[in-house]
Amino acid sequence: MRYLYFQSKSSLPTNKRWVTPHHQNIISLLQSCSKREELIQIHAQMIRSRLIEDTFYVSRIIAFLAAPSPRSSMAYARRVFDQIHQPNLFSWNSMIRGYANCDAPRDALSLYKLMLRRGFSPDSYTFAVVTKACAHLNALEAGETVRGSVLKCGLESDMFVMTGFINLYAGCGEVNIAREVFDEMRRRDVVSWTSMLSGYARVNRWDEAFLLFDEMRVTGIEPNKVTIMSLISACGQLRALDKGRRLHLRIIENGMERDADVANSIMNMYAKCGSMRNAAEVFERMPVKNSISWNTLVGGFARNGLYKEALTMFQEMACSEVKPDEITIIGALSACAQLGDLQQGKLLHAYIEGRMIARNLFVTNALVNMYAKCGDLAKAEAIFRGMPQRDVFSWTAIISGFVQVSGCKKALSLFEEMQLTDVEPNEVTLVSALSACSQLGALDQGRQIHACIEENNVGKDVCLGNALMDMYAKCGCIEIASRIFHGMPLKDTLSWNTMIGGLATHGHGRAAIDLFNQMQKIGDAEPDSVTLLAVLCACSHSGMVHEGIFYFSSMSSSYGIVPEVEHYGCMVDLLSRAGLIGEASDFIKNMPIAPNSVIWGSLLASCRVHHKMELGQKIAQHIIEIAPNDEGAHVLISNLYAEAGRWDDVRQVRTLMGSRGMEKSPGCSSIEVNGVVHEFFVGDKLLHQYGMIYLVLDGLTHQMNQTVCESCCTL
Template identity: 35%
Template sequence: MRDSATIARFIQTYAQSRQFNKGKQLHAQLICAGYPLNTFLTNHLLNMYSKCGELDLALKLFDTMPHRNMVSWTAMITGFSQNKRFAETLETFCLMRNACESPTQFAFSSVVRAGAALGWIEFGRQMHCLSLKCSFSYELFVGSNLADMYSKCGSMVEACKVFEEMPCKDEVSWTTMIDGYAKSGDFEEALLAYKRMINDGLVIDQHVLCSTLNACGALKACKFGKSLHSSVVKMGFELETAVGNALMNVYLKVGDMENALNVFGTEPEGRNIVSYTSFINGYVEINQIEKAFDVFSDLQMHGIEPNEYTFSSLIKACANQAALEQGIQLHAQVFKFNMDSDPYVSSILVDMYGKCGLLDDSIRVFEEIGEPTEIAWNSLVSVFAQHGLGKDAIETFDRMIQNGLKPNGITFVSLLTACSHAGLADEGLKYFHSMEKTYGVVPGEEHYSCVIDLLGRSGKLKEAEECINNMPIEPNAFIWCSFLGACRTYGDKERGKLAAEKLMKLEPENSGAHVLLSNIYAKQKQWNDVRSLRKMMRDDNVKKLPGYSWVDVGNKTHIFGAEDWTHPRKKEIYEQLDSLFDQIRKAGYVPYTDSIPFDMDKSIKEKILHHHSERIALAFALISNPAGKPIIVKKNIRVCVDCHSAFKCISKVVGRKIVLRDNRRFHHFAEGFCSCGDYW
């Protein structure tokens, strides 16, 4: 029989090459031959079993050892750590300490990695203290793992401290820091760390490039991204799929679709689901939904299976565009790929149906979720807010709390919006004041915007003004716009002028301030002021946002502007419009001509109102959709008072339910009434 050193070399070879069967056979031969398995050989066997992933055999052998040394303990600790049995890693380390064995730097590193994987930062801090006591904290391997542990546990300050105290830094430690910065959102620090790494002359690998590119994409730093692109090509990493995906993401984030396409390439080789999903999301971000679906078709054609992120991006696009037909088709695909139980996908579906006007379907999808996450609850609260159902939103919020979930800033934006649109001012203020005190959520700009809107809608203009003056943050354009809108509704000229001046100063190119103030003047028949304001807009080249509406018929979206005569079926549309006008006149409809802020003949105003885009879209939907299909009209700006009144009458005379989504909320018209109760 060979000597122990030779046998150990055989075992070591089997460990490195992961030849478990040969290693096990050799172990069996040693036992059968009665060869004495001393601590030295047993440690090599422990290492071999651990490297081959046979931890139970390693543990069985370890338990039979009459004498163990620090190598034995280290083999077990590193074995558990490398095989992701992290709790047993920590347990074995504690047993080693109880056995009065001093840990090695490898044992330290393994146990710190296990603590990081479990997110046990307090345990990690204890290991840090122990490493200082044992003089291991400055060891490169231990220091890198400590920095990694702190960054993964979200404590970048401590990670930086460990990193800076390391006397020697290598590629691994730098990579750890760059990755930590990128994942914790300190993107600028990630780029600075990359520059320092370059200056130190260290070798850059694909992992460093991926982390740095991700940080670059988050910052939309296109110039830096192009510089990194050059480095990728020089280092020969352009064919690495992960690097290509990260690089493509940089271009997609800044809307540079041409360069993104160049990285994406014309050949499917090298692309994966991440590549395709990133590209889909890129098109979604710039509202090119059809191209996003083209990419989706392409990935399916090449046999690549979509994942939850693919579906989430596409369903989100359908939600934002209120593209119901495509959303329904995606829902069917979600079922096909068994992703209906994914919490994020189901939450996006709740949002999609809500934004497409199908409230009942939105609720149904939510109720089918086994254990709704906070994202799902937030989606449902948001849906009720969009539909002006304040009491339902409050009830959902209460259910969320009862189910042990904690609300966040997004929850309160939806809840306050729901209270605002439903006229629940007292309830909304109660929730606003409870945010920080009860739930630990510090109010931000968006929450104050909701409160100003809430007070303004309920006519409490003085309280709204006081709230603006006492805010701990500088009021933004949205806050002044909400306040100005309330001043328009209640005819408060003085406060309206103040709000308009503030808004014009913040956003001089925004036509909203001019239009709303013009409406205030028109309401008081101050036509000279209206003309002066309109002249100021012309002189400053401030253009009013044109209103347009759209409806989906079949698989096509039909878009209409005011006085739109371009549609192929224009003759039928305007015949239907005239017929509707006659019918609602007889039903008691009286045009509200004050909503047109111009000094002109009343009959001309009535004609303009009669040809608003939402009425043209509704007329087209009525002649195109079968009787049982819901009519859903979408509009890019707030519906005017007159069209709102006309839609109520139309719902009664045609006996159809009509849903109108403007840029603020949904209106459900039926039998001459609207779900908003004329409060919007």
């Protein structure tokens, strides 16, 4: 019989053996095999020919099954492996690598430990794969043990192995140890440098990443695509536009901008830095644009508030060779939501249906959010109710939508419905629910939400802390609001504004001013126009005229804030409340901006209180001229004439209101009973207990009248 001599390639065990033509045929079949079904047939032939007993040949089957490809099957590979009496190193490495590559790092480590127990010595390839498995698991202790074995085997100078330890330590947050390993390496290639750079980037130590990049260039190591993309990402995270531009110039010099992945990362960096003009320029220069390119630009415009530009890019993409996908659709729907453009949103919805774009959970959530923010709550709820599956974003979109249009009772009803499901609310959901409680004055429900937050250890970020504080302040519990405020580890400008405004509303003007002074002293948040508005309101409600004049006068010089019409209105209210009607009138005349009907109405109300009828009449005539359809202003005018007993003028104003279709909005009060908020309108007879309510009110009125009479008799 003729025999052929066969020597394995470097990827195979390095033993030499004599094989028969039949065996050579099986080897050829193994080398050309591309499907698992073919492998099963070859495996059966090897069993029949007893070739399966040869470790060398069976290792080829294991390598085939454990390779990262659609044909891989680790369960099949393990059955074959467990039948080998003495696996060779190649088989062990193939199995460990297979587990590591198929997201089974625990199995990879378990097999490595079995390998050691059975007396096999790992090589550099084994250690590299095992270190990768440790990195996937963040198993620092196991990694340290592996490193000890590497040192015992004398492989500490193996660049491939030590680069794996850089990734391990950096992935576990031990970037300083990773740097020690890096510095001890005698040889480093571009992968080693990139691993260390990525490690710094992962823990946001960007300055050190850029210093290392400069050092890398000095050593003559040219960065590869991964290096560049890591640094570009760092610039985006840091909002380091200048560094990003310098790096971009180097990329252009090296001709790497033509690579679509690199160009997309550059566009993303510019978008995060707020420079959409630069992002668009990179996009225009791209020789080939893929879906990621278009999505990066559409999403970038939307994130930077350029919603119309985002929709324009979407329309251009729809006309290009690259058609919009789910990510593009979500970005465009978000732009419509922010613009409140219901018509464009409906066109997008029709585009989704017409092109049969997959309505996955994310797209459906975006539709619910768009309809809710555009005010079509009926359509938003219809889509929401038709969803087979809902996540926290689905619930949050519909709840916040109703809060936005003052449908707070419906929002809280939905929140209660959500709590009966398996979906846990997130911070945004809770903020929306607390906002609904604030608007309704629903203290009991607000307290229940607060208790839910505490019981479930929900992380109270600044937004959630602000929402809790606002809810308690608007529900009258200013002391609890104050405790929450002072207990917040981090405060933004809104935190200070909410607390200052709450104190001002509750008549604690001096405390509000003291808190404003504290805000300036601490300096962790800058006052804005809302802050100064709250301060002026505090002065107005507490009669602190001199303080109010001082803060108003120093707005531009001390805080760089140009007074707006609301600030002028506060000053008129401040002077008017203090009875300084003439000063308030002069203040209005000297305003650099035109006063609105609210400002004139504030002065008119004070004229009524302080019996300045002549001035009030002039103001009334002026209001009728500048705000002929302002319902509230006309009611104030009517009340002024009624105060003076000028009933003919009262009738004329009421007749004028009727001819213009104006009706006085009925007064509304709300009260929370057993966690349910009830609203009462003037003259409302729709409540099922209205008879009893009016009976009680009549009784209270009678008691008050008796008390007044008794007091008069006593005097």
